Amino acid sequence: MDMIGFIGLGRMGRPMASNLCRKGFRLVVHDVNRQAVDELESLQARGAANAAQVAAESGIIVTMLPNSAIVSEVVAGRGGVIENAKPGSLIMDMSTVSPETTDAVARLAAAKGIGFVDAPVGRLAEHADRGESLFMVGGTPEDFARVKPLLEGMGTTIHHCGPAGSGTRTKLVNNFLAVSLCQMNAEALALSQRFGLNLEKTLEVLHGTTATNGQLKINWPNKVLKGDTTPGFTIDLAHKDLSLIVDSANAARVPMPMAAAAREAFSTARAAGFGSQDFSAMVDALCTIAGIEKPRLKG
Ligand code: NAD
Numbered sequence: 001m002d003m004i005g006f007i008g009l010g011r012m013g014r015p016m017a018s019n020l021c022r023k024g025f026r027l028v029v030h031d032v033n034r035q036a037v038d039e040l041e042s043l044q045a046r047g048a049a050n051a052a053q054v055a056a057e058s059g060i061i062v063t064m065l066p067n068s069a070i071v072s073e074v075v076a077g078r079g080g081v082i083e084n085a086k087p088g089s090l091i092m093d094m095s096t097v098s099p100e101t102t103d104a105v106a107r108l109a110a111a112k113g114i115g116f117v118d119a120p121v122g123r124l125a126e127h128a129d130r131g132e133s134l135f136m137v138g139g140t141p142e143d144f145a146r147v148k149p150l151l152e153g154m155g156t157t158i159h160h161c162g163p164a165g166s167g168t169r170t171k172l173v174n175n176f177l178a179v180s181l182c183q184m185n186a187e188a189l190a191l192s193q194r195f196g197l198n199l200e201k202t203l204e205v206l207h208g209t210t211a212t213n214g215q216l217k218i219n220w221p222n223k224v225l226k227g228d229t230t231p232g233f234t235i236d237l238a239h240k241d242l243s244l245i246v247d248s249a250n251a252a253r254v255p256m257p258m259a260a261a262a263r264e265a266f267s268t269a270r271a272a273g274f275g276s277q278d279f280s281a282m283v284d285a286l287c288t289i290a291g292i293e294k295p296r297l298k299g
Helices: 013-022 034-041 051-057 068-076 099-111 125-129 141-154 166-194 199-207 214-222 235-251 257-271 279-290
Strands: 004-007 027-030 060-063 090-093 115-118 133-138 155-162
Touching: 004 013, 004 051, 013 027, 013 034, 013 125, 013 141, 027 034, 027 051, 060 068, 060 141, 068 090, 068 099, 090 099, 090 141, 099 115, 099 166, 115 141, 115 166, 125 133, 133 141, 133 166, 141 155, 155 166, 166 199, 166 214, 166 235, 166 257, 166 279, 199 214, 214 279, 235 257, 235 279, 257 279
Parallel strands: 004 027, 004 060, 060 090, 090 115, 133 155
Antiparallel strands: 115 133
């Protein structure tokens, strides 16, 4: 079995790598946060000092990093994964990054005889904890077959979307809806609060019509509406995704006025100090700005 390298052990990478360890995969891991590495070592993973060491020791190298700049640096930069990976090895980037980043990394890897798969992750952090994530995969059929057992160790639903780059692009389409819905929900519940309506009854009505959505039904009752705004998925990362979406749409000449408006609503929430909170806390940001009581479920 390939040795699996795993770089980026944050809110998502930690449970994903942990689930692989528990399922018997052999892992060598790295994160700039030493505490995150210690946690994985307690599950029998081997800690590595840097990305170069992970690359040199692995057959498949997984990256789960915050953004395009960091993925470019860690994977394609000096002393990074591509420079140190063995020919015939394969990189699977699971971060949410720009299509340009994915395409550039895929090209560089191919030039060195290294396989590449983009496999961004759908669903919530709590699904990653339970090994119930959804993956959107771009890559050749051969590379897809090689990473499939790993994906089965971290999630329940795997979609092969097409060649390298199609996972990242599918993720942006998905996150446009998933993230923008938070702003729509925030406005709806702020208005409901201002009207003095009963929150439980309002939600009952919304869930009984086409107004309902996955955020309102699955994420919000478990997070902001019960007063838990720890991330999850931060408002900062959601803002990053909306920026990727607006920029990619502009480049492709697809007007997306809703995405642009949602991005600026997230900018406002960040400016108001909510950037490190769960993206469901968009309603707290709006209510705080408008002087409205935050919506909370009773009991
Ligand atoms: P996070 O900020 O919690 O974790 C990122 C990890 O990368 C941190 O542990 C950090 O220390 C590490 N890191 C940063 N720079 C590094 C470097 N140079 N070398 C090694 N490690 C480094 O973020 P997250 O929530 O785990 O998200 C990771 C990616 O997954 C993002 O692209 C995000 O958009 C995407 N994503 C997140 C969720 C979610 O619900 N949190 C869901 C799907 C996709």
